[in-house]
Amino acid sequence: MKIHNKHKNVLIEVICLLYIFLFVYAALSKLVVFDEFKIQIxxxxxxxxxxxxxxxxxPCLEILIALLLLIPRFRLLGMYAAFNLMVMFSVYIFVILNFSDDIPCSCGGVIEKLGWTEHLIFNIVFVILASIGIYILNGQKKSLHAKTSFLITQKNLYKPLSINAIGGICFITILFAFTHKGTERDMSFHRGFLHDPPHKTHELDLEYSGYYIAGADEKNIYLGNPKSPLYLTVVDSSLQRKKVIHLSMDLDSLLTRSPQLRVIPPYFFLMDGTVPYILRGNIKEWKGYSMLEKPFYFTNVQPIDSLTLAIRAMSNKTNEFSLGTIHLSDSGAMTLSHKLLKKQVDGLFDVDGTLQYNQQKQQLIYTYRYRNQYIVANNNLELQVLGKTIDTISQAKIKVDTIVSKNQRKMAAPPLRINKYSATFGNYLFVNSNLLGKKEPLVLWKKSSVIDVYNIVNNGYQFSFYVEDINKSKLRSFCVVDNTFIGLIGNHLVTYKLKNLLNEVQSLAVKQ
Structure with a gap:
């Protein structure tokens, strides 16, 4: 069906106005918060x-293209430029989503609220609009100069569009190929892998990838869901039975920004250090009671016992992260130690890590994310062991900048992550490393996650083992109970048997 010239004129005006509004708005949004946009880039x-x-x-290109679209004589040139730019934006997002570990935000204003998949769809729609605009403008030979080099026959229009699209795709692909660092390999250490490695015993498809491990014991695994913090999923240790428990509470309503659910039988805790609140209840009735009288703010948190929590919090004294405890008895009190976490860059990002509490040894363990160290402290926040992971990255390789307009500090470049996740049980610390060791096969590394095992008593490395990916998804959370490794891989829950650790864990229990 042919479109009448009148309708074509209206359509091209609408397309141009949409592009002008989009580019002017996006450019101004970037320039208004330029320091933040630069950091995001x-x-x-x-x-x-x-x-x-x-x-x-x-932003300069976006404003220039908007000006070209505003002037009828240069609209075809502007539409080609808009087409190219939106193709490159779309390919960039596709690469970020599928081939990059770092997913920043590089937009401003309302568009920043879109998820990356939605943003990709949004861009593709504008690529299609630009294609339609080029088709209409190219056909309007009377309103354009007939001798302009941009005019070609309508039948052959797909050729320049294809060339422009391929050019944009090639540009982003080459940029990615030359800048992508790939897997980091540290030639300074060898891992020791067992001849008889731990083997997978059970696997369960949870049909949802948003769970996290809230706790586990010999009988059950407890899974939390940040989007539904009052619902707890309980899976038996053989991964055969699953049930959902609705938690109740003594509050009329609950504001959830960063909820953290922890199950340490016979108690469970529902906590949010940004609101803040701490609810505690018994797993027999699954009803939480408010335990926090004073507004103690914190980030990471792990229960020590029924009345004490280990936390990481921002210190009012130093404006840096510190490790500490919250005591819920009586009126409640927070204690922070400014000696445990050691600042290297800014005291915030450089000391980032995972906080664990070892119930068997009654020790607080903190594993740095960007350096080869872990801390072992007692309940009085006294340092007992300053351990090292087997790599040699002792200095955090991060770049931090400040958004002056918001007085916020942010990562200004992708950091080198050393230790991704950790867990502890008995004498051991289990660390999911992000570094490839000497002579380790890259093919195996790309389809599995490596776990390094350390003895926190003698401060020594023990051995490593692999946890296989499932459907190209990697390990994202795990814990250890007795001789069982429990992991979340995508939307799958798996268990591995650690029979080589069984004897020592059992001897530890006998001694206690």
């Missing part, structure tokens, strides 16, 4: 080396 592995230049080029 730097967070991308592909663009971190060119963050300063790209942060200026993108």
């Amino acid at each position: 730097g967070q991308s592995t592909m663009l971190t080396s060119f963050a300063g230049i790209v942060a200026w080029i993108i």
Whole structure:
């Protein structure tokens, strides 16, 4: 069906106005918070080396294209430019979603609220609109100069569009190929893998990937869901039976920003250090009672016992993270130690890590994320062991910048992550490392996650083992109970038997 010229004129005006509004709005949004936009650009592995230049080029290009679309004589040129830019934006997002570990935000205003998948769809729609605009403008030979080099026959229009699209795709692909660092390999250490490695015993498809491990014992595994914090999923240790428990509470309503559910039988805790609140209840009735009288703010949290929590919190004295405890008895009290976490860069990002509490040894364990260290402290926040992981990255390789307009500090470049996750049980610390050791096969590394095992008593490395990926999804959370390794991989729950640790764990229990 042919479109009448009148309708074509209306359509091209609408397309141009949409693009003008989009580019002017996006450019101004970036320029208004330029320092923040520059940091967001730097967070991308592909663009971190060119963050300063790209942060200026993108909004300037958007304004220039909007001006070209505003002037009828240059609209065809502007539409080709818009088409190219939106193709490159779309390919960039596709690469970020599928091939990059770092997913920054590089937009401003309302568009920043879109998820990356929605943003990709949004861009594709505008690519289609630009294609339609080019088709209409190219056909309006009377309203354009007939001799302009941009005019071609309508039948052959797919050729320049294809060339422009392929050019944009190739540009982003080459940029990614030359800037993508790939897997980090540390040639300074060897891992020791067991001849008889732990083997997978059970696997369960949870049909949802948003769970996290809230706790586990010999009989059950407890899974929390940040989107539904009052619902707890309980799976038996053989991964055969699953039930959902609705938690009740003594509050009329509950504000949830960053809820953390922990189950340490016979108690469970529902906590949010940003609101803040702490609910505690018995697993027999699954009803939580408010335990926090004073507004203690915290980030990471792990229960020590029924009345004491280990936390990581921002210190009012130093404006840096510190480890500490909250005592819920009587009126409640928070104690922070400024000696445990050691600042290298800013005292916030450089000391990031995972907080665990070892119930068997009654010790607090903190594993740094960006350096090869872990801390073992007692309940009085006294340092007992300063351990090292087997790699040699002792200095956090991060770049931090400040958004002056918001007085916020953010990562200005992708950091080198050393230790992704950790768990502890008995004499042992289990660390999911992000570094490839010497002579380790890259093929095996890409389809599995490596766990390094350390003895926190003698402060020594023991051995490593692999946990296989499932459907290209990697290990994202785990814990250890007795001789069982429990992991979440995508939307799958798995268990591995650690029979090599059984004798020592049992001897530890006898001694206690």
